[in-house]
Amino acid sequence: xxxxxxxxxxxxxxxxxxxxxxxxxxxxxxxxxxxxxxxxxxxxxxxxxxxxxxxxxxxxxxxxxxxxxxxxxxxxxxxxxxxxxxxxxxxxxxxxxxxxxxxxxxxxxxxxxxxxxxxxxxxxxxxxxxxxxxxxxxxxxxxxxxxxxxxxxxxxxxxxxxxxxxxxxxxxxxxxx
Amino acid sequence: xxxxxxxxxxxxxxxxxxxxxxxxxxxxxxxxxxxxxxxxxxxxxxxxxxxxxxxxxxxxxxxxxxxxxxxxxxxxxxxxxxxxxxxxxxxxxxxxxxxxxxxxxxxxxxxxxxxxxxxxxxxxxxxxxxxxxxxxxxxxxxxxxxxxxxxxxxxxxxxxxxxxxxxxxxxxxxxxxxxxxxxxxxxxxxxxxxxxxxxxxxxxxxxxxxxxxxxxxxxxxxxxxxxxxxxxxxxxxxxxxxxxxxxxxxxxxxxxxxxxxxxxxxxxxxxxxxxxxxxxxxxxxxxxxxxxxxxxxxxxxxxxxxxxxxxxxxxxxxxxxxxxxxxxxxxxxxxxxxxxxxxxxxxxxxxxxxxxxxxxxxxxxxxxxxxxxxxxxxxxxxxxxxxxxxxxxxxxxxxxxxxxxxxxxxxxxxxxxxxxxxxxxxxxxxxxxxxxxxxxxxxxxxxxxxxxxxxxxxxxxxxxxxxxxxxxxxxxxxxxxxxxxxxxxxxxxxxxxxxxxxxxxxxxxxxxxxxxxxxxxxxxxxxxxxxxxxxxxxxxxxxxxxxxxxxxxxxxxxxxxxxxxxxxxxxxxxxxxxxxxxxxxxxxxxxxxxxxxxxxxxxxxxxxxxxxxxxxxxxxxxxxxxxxxxxxxxxxxxxxxxxxxxxxxxxxxxxxxxxxxxxxxxxxxxxx
Numbered sequence: 001x002x003x004x005x006x007x008x009x010x011x012x013x014x015x016x017x018x019x020x021x022x023x024x025x026x027x028x029x030x031x032x033x034x035x036x037x038x039x040x041x042x043x044x045x046x047x048x049x050x051x052x053x054x055x056x057x058x059x060x061x062x063x064x065x066x067x068x069x070x071x072x073x074x075x076x077x078x079x080x081x082x083x084x085x086x087x088x089x090x091x092x093x094x095x096x097x098x099x100x101x102x103x104x105x106x107x108x109x110x111x112x113x114x115x116x117x118x119x120x121x122x123x124x125x126x127x128x129x130x131x132x133x134x135x136x137x138x139x140x141x142x143x144x145x146x147x148x149x150x151x152x153x154x155x156x157x158x159x160x161x162x163x164x165x166x167x168x169x170x171x172x173x174x175x176x177x
Numbered sequence: 178x179x180x181x182x183x184x185x186x187x188x189x190x191x192x193x194x195x196x197x198x199x200x201x202x203x204x205x206x207x208x209x210x211x212x213x214x215x216x217x218x219x220x221x222x223x224x225x226x227x228x229x230x231x232x233x234x235x236x237x238x239x240x241x242x243x244x245x246x247x248x249x250x251x252x253x254x255x256x257x258x259x260x261x262x263x264x265x266x267x268x269x270x271x272x273x274x275x276x277x278x279x280x281x282x283x284x285x286x287x288x289x290x291x292x293x294x295x296x297x298x299x300x301x302x303x304x305x306x307x308x309x310x311x312x313x314x315x316x317x318x319x320x321x322x323x324x325x326x327x328x329x330x331x332x333x334x335x336x337x338x339x340x341x342x343x344x345x346x347x348x349x350x351x352x353x354x355x356x357x358x359x360x361x362x363x364x365x366x367x368x369x370x371x372x373x374x375x376x377x378x379x380x381x382x383x384x385x386x387x388x389x390x391x392x393x394x395x396x397x398x399x400x401x402x403x404x405x406x407x408x409x410x411x412x413x414x415x416x417x418x419x420x421x422x423x424x425x426x427x428x429x430x431x432x433x434x435x436x437x438x439x440x441x442x443x444x445x446x447x448x449x450x451x452x453x454x455x456x457x458x459x460x461x462x463x464x465x466x467x468x469x470x471x472x473x474x475x476x477x478x479x480x481x482x483x484x485x486x487x488x489x490x491x492x493x494x495x496x497x498x499x500x501x502x503x504x505x506x507x508x509x510x511x512x513x514x515x516x517x518x519x520x521x522x523x524x525x526x527x528x529x530x531x532x533x534x535x536x537x538x539x540x541x542x543x544x545x546x547x548x549x550x551x552x553x554x555x556x557x558x559x560x561x562x563x564x565x566x567x568x569x570x571x572x573x574x575x576x577x578x579x580x581x582x583x584x585x586x587x588x589x590x591x592x593x594x595x596x597x598x599x600x601x602x603x604x605x606x607x608x609x610x611x612x613x614x615x616x617x618x619x620x621x622x623x624x625x626x627x628x629x630x631x632x633x634x635x636x637x638x639x640x641x642x643x644x645x646x647x648x649x650x651x652x653x654x655x656x657x658x659x660x661x662x663x664x665x666x667x668x669x670x671x672x673x674x675x676x677x678x679x680x681x682x683x684x685x686x687x688x689x690x691x692x693x694x695x696x697x698x699x700x701x702x703x704x705x706x707x708x709x710x711x712x713x714x715x716x717x718x719x720x721x722x723x724x725x726x727x728x729x730x731x732x733x734x735x736x737x738x739x740x741x742x743x744x745x746x747x748x749x750x751x752x753x754x755x756x757x758x759x760x761x762x763x764x765x766x767x768x769x770x771x772x773x774x775x776x777x778x779x780x781x782x783x784x785x786x787x788x789x790x791x792x793x794x795x796x797x798x799x800x801x802x803x804x805x806x807x808x809x810x811x812x813x814x815x816x817x818x819x820x821x822x823x824x825x826x827x828x829x830x831x832x833x834x835x836x837x838x839x840x841x842x843x844x845x846x847x848x849x
Contacts, residue, residue: 034210040421147602147663148227149211155509167466167504168202168223172215174551175509 023063024105027145028129029070035127035141035151036077036100038169043080043099050087050098050124052115053106060106067102092118103128103139112138116157123162134176152176201415201423201459203345204314218290218317218337220544220556220593221326221514222504227605230546230556230595231323232657232672234713236316238341243723243764243773245808245822245844247310247354247362247384250303253336254804255760255775257711257727258320258672262784264444264834266358266386267304267405268437273320273334274674275707275731275754278747279438279786279834282615282682283333283651285323289340289413291427291455291472294330296522297494297535298440299618305449305476306338307411307429309364309382311350311846314339320711321653321674322613324591325558328518328540332613332651332678343368344376344415349849352382356822356842360386367849375416383408388436389838407433425457427472438834439480440620441686442747442786442794450477465505465513473497493525514544516560524619532570534583534623539563552600558593564616568623573639575694576624583623583644589614607657617646621684621699640685643699650679667716667724676707681737687746689739703737705750713760725762725775732756744794747785752796755779769812778803786833795833802828820844 036042049071053064064086071084082100089111092101101124103115116138119126126139134142134154140163142152151173153165202223207215211225214237219229226235234256246252250269254261260277263269270281280300286293288308294301319335327335341348347368354362364382371377385406411429418424433449455472473495480490502516523535542560549555568583595609623642655674662669680701683689688700709731717723733754739746757780764773780801788795803826810820825839 031210034206037206038210147661149213150602151210167461167506168207170506171223171504171512172207172211172225172228174548175506177509 023059024067024102024129025145026066026070028143029067029102030074031145031149031151032102032127032129032141032143033071033074033077033082035143035165035169036080036125038166039125040164040166042078045080046083047077047080047100048096048098049082049084050092050101051084051104052087052089052092052101052126053104054111055088055090057106060104063106064104067104071102089114097122098124100124101126103130103133105130108132112136115139116160119157119161125161125163126157137176150174201342201344201417201425203342204339205346214315216315216317216339218319218335218339219323219326220546220558221502221516222512222544222546227659227661228554228597228599230554230597230607230609231593232320232607232609232655234318234320236318238314241310241313241316243771243808243810244775244806245773245810245820246806246824247822247842247844248303249306249310249316249338251806251824252316253318254777255725255727255762255806256318257713257729257758257760258709258731259318259334260731260755260758260779262832262834263837264438264832265405265436266360266388266835266838267384267407267435268834269303270438271301271303271336272754273318274676274709274729275733276333276678276705276750278749278753279442280440282330282618285327285331285335286338287327287335288338289427290337290470291453292474292496292498295476295494296330296496297476297492297524297619299330299615300440302433302435302437302447302449304405304407304433304435305431305451307380307409307431307451307453308338308340309352309366309380309409309411311352311364312340312348312366312378312380312411314341314346320672321609321655321676322591322611322651323593324613325542325560325593325611326544328520328560328591329538329562329564329589329614329616329648332615332649340413341368341378342376342415343378343413344370344374344417346378348378350846351849352844352846354384354842354844357840358386358389358838360384360840360842362386374418376414378413379411381408381410388835403436405435407431407435409433421461423457423459425455425459427453427455429453436835438786438832440747441684442833444786444834446481448479448481451475462503465503468500468502468504470500471498491526495523497521510548512544512546514542516540516542516544518542522619526570532568532624534566534568534570534619536564536566536619538565552598554597554599556593556595556597560591561588562591562614563588566622570624573624573641575639575696576641577694578644585622585644587616587648589616589648589650603661603663605657605659607655607659609653609655609657611651611653611655613651613653615649615651615682617642617648617682617699618684621646621682625685639695640697641699642685646682646699647680647701649682649701652677652679662716665714665716666718667714670713671710672712673710674708678705678707681705681735681748681750683739683746683748687739687748689745700738702739702746702748703735705733705735705737707731707733721766723762723764723773725760727758727760729758729760730756731758740796744785744796747787747794749783749785749796752783753785755782755801771810772808774805774807776803776805784833797833799831799833800828802826802831804831816848818844818846818848820846 054060131142133139144150260272282299286301317337362384366380387403409431453474476494478492499519518540520538540562544558564587566585593611598606625640713727735751762775831837
């Protein structure tokens with residue numbers, strides 16, 4: 001009986017903990033960055049890119065660092081060059097303008113709300129492989145690259161952030177409102 | 178399906194659809210994004226290949242290059258479900274799912290959406306395509322009818338050739354080829370950017386080769402001219418405004434001569450001189466992406482069988498096409514395309530020095546794609562064509578109709594419908610139905626000059642088009658299953674189809690014997706049914722290996738009035754289609770080398786052509802045979818490549834045309 005109780009408590013505790021995110025694959029990042037090419041007005045020159053994560057969570061920290069490493073190694077998007085930095089979700093505010101943000105895994109709930117607040121006020125395009133962010137209407141773009149590439153565009157978020165994509169792109173991705 | 182929250186929001190979404198900017202499809206960028214080719218050739222809407230509502234296969238530029246081939250029909254041989262019948266060094270006809278004959282009428286061929294199918298006699302002369310292999314980005318092959326997008330004549334399938342874009346792509350290449358049959362050929366292709374917003378692509382190329390053998394030439398008409406050649410020039414430009422408006426312009430010119438198997442199984446030498454011009458505009462508007470396209474194709478044609486007066490075969494054909502379309506999204510789940518088209522085809526014949534014949538065509542079309550949920554989608558396309566024909570000129574004395582009888586009106590609907598289910602990210606199931614229309618061509622509808630009567634069965638009579646012909650209607654039902662197999666780095670596809678062609682059209686001479694007045698009429702000769710399918714497996718791995726395996730089955734049952742015991746027509750679909758075809762191709766790249774071998778084996782079929790004295794048809798069995806295409810490539814430097822290609826068949830006579838000679842040629846390519 002005690003064993004069952006312990007298992008039950010462990011289960012409830014597990015539910016109460018923040019969800020453990022799956023690591024963003026490098027292919028996810030690659031696909032996500034490529035979607036920037038299909039903006040109606042693609043970026044030019046140097047653009048600051050935020051890799052948003054939760055410093056308090058190890059998995060989120062590791063995911064963000066892997067993303068950062070990839071971005072530093074592959075900084076070009078057509079006629080733009082990315083300057084990526086890590087930004088803790090708690091510090092995502094203020095005057096610093098990031099036109100593009102990659103959302104690492106391990107974030108949820110009110111953190112997503114904070115991301116939406118920031119992206120609305122700064123016109124930031126937010127990309128995440130954590131599809132719950134885009135399904136919740138907090139991120140612009142959700143990416144899944146396995147087993148096949150799926151791109152989910154939240155039009156409501158995109159419109160709120162003043163982000164427009166090419167018609168052809170919109171025809172080939174899944175759109176949500 | 179996501180629900181639209183309120184009517185006002187829905188209204189906003191409608192206008193939001195039109196707020197986005199127009200864009201000319203950057204095939205390369207989308208292919209890099211999705212990891213698979215993209216197309217607009219299935220519905221007019223940009224789509225990933227895996228999501229098209231039609232059975233489409235794409236041959237990539239890399240596939241073309243690695244094949245080592247110098248012509249499109251030989252590349253198409255290795256697509257399961259495509260039949261290629263080679264009649265000479267440069268003449269080949271292509272059928273999809275059977276029905277391949279000389280001057281094959283059932284496959285519509287286009288380059289970047291511009292038709293190069295010859296309306297007046299409903300066929301494609303592959304020699305006259307103004308495109309070099311090195312400038313092709315992809316060849317899209319649609320198996321099955323697609324009249325709802327392309328209009329009349331897309332009844333057996335569509336082959337749409339997509340070239341590199343003058344603005345988005347950067348291509349520069351010089352190619353030289355030489356080989357057996359005194360063959361030489363070459364091409365120059367280049368793109369140039371004029372600032373950031375304008376680009377130009379230029380290409381020029383040609384070939385010359387001789388038919389190798391005169392010993393087995395068709396006996397009725399002398400092979401008086403062994404020369405085959407073509408010269409082609411094409412220029413293609415695009416300008417993109419800061420607001421996203423795209424303006425495009427294309428011009429091309431081709432001069433070609435080849436020995437070919439003509440309509441009705443008449444062999445001879447054809448001379449073509451073609452030119453075309455096209456202008457396009459794609460613009461953002463408040464109602465979606467609006468496209469306007471206009472083009473003009475002119476074909477000068479002459480046919481010669483040597484020593485006879487065939488001056489009457491001269492034809493000056495001019496096709497004018499205007500197209501308008503609007504593509505927009507409604508909400509998140511609905512894409513709509515509306516289209517209008519006007520087409521005018523005029524022919525100036527030379528026999529009476531003044532007869533003209535042709536048609537005007539008006540059509541309206543609509544496509545609606547509904548993404549029902551993440552797994553299901555439904556696509557419906559419908560198009561209605563209204564065609565009016567006219568003839569001015571003398572009527573042969575024994576023809577019982579006045580000129581006014583040739584003013585015909587035809588109105589026919591076409592549709593394509595498909596339900597696609599993607600239960601997982603790896604599987605796709607598609608059920609589709611289609612109706613397509615093939616109207617009679619000019620040769621089948623209008624009076625013909627009487628000269629031909631001297632050489633064929635009519636004796637003192639004549640060959641005449643029948644103004645009362647009905648359009649041929651094709652119905653197609655199909656089920657497809659596709660699965661990506663990551664463990665094998667492959668994609669497997671299975672397709673099963675059932676097809677019926679009603680009122681099969683036959684040209685004069687193909688529809689039966691002369692009537693009491695000695696007139697050989699064209700006709701509707703009955704119906705034909707086909708059942709079959711394809712099973713394919715295609716893939717490649719990181720070790721440099723690639724493979725392409727396929728099997729195609731086509732069982733055709735004709736229920737026609739011709740060829741009942743005695744062969745009276747060159748249209749012999751049932752016995753003229755190989756029942757089974759097996760395809761196997763393997764290749765590997767390593768270091769500076771690459772090697773590819775493709776093989777195609779097909780079962781026997783019967784070919785029909787004009788026989789001995791030119792007064793009747795003869796049918797002959799073409800035994801089962803295999804065709805091999807092998808290519809060995811060596812990268813000498815980063816920009817300079819050498820390739821050796823061999824094309825050989827295990828049977829010398831693969832049709833009733835000229836013998837299929839084994840070929841060997843060397844290709845040198847320099848990129849810049």
